[in-house]
Amino acid sequence: MALFKKQSKIGRDGLSAETMTKGARLIAAAQPKNPVSEQFRTLRTNIDFASVAKGDVKTLLISSALPSEGKSTITSNLAVVYAQQGKKVLLVDADLRRPTVAVTFGINDNHGLTNYLADANSDAQAIIHTTNMATLDVITSGPVPPNPAELLGSGRMTALISALRNKYDIVIFDVPPFLMVTDAQVLMSKMDGVAVVVSGGKTTKGALQRTSEILKISEAPVLGFVYNDQNQKKSSSSGYGYGYGYGYGETKSK
Ligand SMILES: Nc1ncnc2c1ncn2[C@@H]1O[C@H](COP(=O)(O)OP(=O)(O)OP(=O)(O)O)[C@@H](O)[C@H]1O
Numbered sequence: 570m571a572l573f574k575k576q577s578k579i580g581r582d583g584l585s586a587e588t589m590t591k592g593a594r595l596i597a598a599a600q601p602k603n604p605v606s607e608q609f610r611t612l613r614t615n616i617d618f619a620s621v622a623k624g625d626v627k628t629l630l631i632s633s634a635l636p637s638e639g640k641s642t643i644t645s646n647l648a649v650v651y652a653q654q655g656k657k658v659l660l661v662d663a664d665l666r667r668p669t670v671a672v673t674f675g676i677n678d679n680h681g682l683t684n685y686l687a688d689a690n691s692d693a694q695a696i697i698h699t700t701n702m703a704t705l706d707v708i709t710s711g712p713v714p715p716n717p718a719e720l721l722g723s724g725r726m727t728a729l730i731s732a733l734r735n736k737y738d739i740v741i742f743d744v745p746p747f748l749m750v751t752d753a754q755v756l757m758s759k760m761d762g763v764a765v766v767v768s769g770g771k772t773t774k775g776a777l778q779r780t781s782e783i784l785k786i787s788e789a790p791v792l793g794f795v796y797n798d799q800n801q802k803k804s805s806s807s808g809y810g811y812g813y814g815y816g817y818g819e820t821k822s823k
């Protein structure tokens with residue numbers, strides 16, 4: 570166990586559905602003084618440093634090789650710590666297959682990204698939901714479509730990303746894993762920066778190698794790696810495991 574005292578249940582498919590049904594645990598919002606929240610702030614600082622080196626990173630995609638490696642937990646907490654800093658932040662649930670953002674932020678209106686992408690007459694503003702943090706907005710996934718990669722690769726998605734990057738200080742995208750489907754790859758070329766979550770205990774060497782090849786071939790603007798220790802045994806005095814170690818690996822330019 571690492572970040573959380575209670576281990577998440579693993580389904581028969583080997584995946585955790587916890588963040589889809591209960592939402593990601595927003596420790597950065599609930600316990601800003603917890604050492605884990607401090608780790609999220611460190612991640613924010615590292616991204617800001619990488620951003621200075623690369624030019625302004627306003628659109629950031631976070632993925633990992635495989636499912637259940639902590640992408641949604643990290644993207645949502647990262648969005649929170651950026652908002653706590655007063656930045657105008659948008660979190661986009663571009664994981665149209667295993668969405669979490671609506672339930673994480675308690676948004677009942679199911680109108681989201683897929684509604685916008687599938688309807689040429691729809692308005693982008695209608696899918697932007699506010700949250701209880703003044704500077705944090707979210708776009709939920711909307712109903713699961715039959716053709717996620719096609720929608721994410723559409724010209725309409727490209728236009729939406731351009732419009733959003735002008736409205737926010739940072740737009741963070743939660744996407745499916747690199748090795749399962751092409752969705753992350755399709756979106757990568759439209760991003761200023763890509764961060765790769767590596768999970769202690771889950772990400773295998775082979776999976777990481779294949780992911781590195783994909784990133785190289787796609788000439789992805791990789792900022793670095795985020796180490797998520799889902800294995801750590803230690804618990805902090807607050808009852809939370811102290812599991813996130815963020816190592817920003819080599820910075821590769823496009
Ligand atoms: N450092 C950690 N320590 C303990 N549990 C963790 C840690 N990071 C994530 N988890 C748990 O692991 C499970 C999977 O996390 P999460 O849903 O964020 O991963 P994901 O990569 O977004 O998954 P998916 O591929 O389904 O989108 C959740 O139950 C989450 O609470």
Ligand SMILES: [Mg+2]
Pocket residue numbers: 588640641642664667669743
């Ligand atoms: Mg997820």
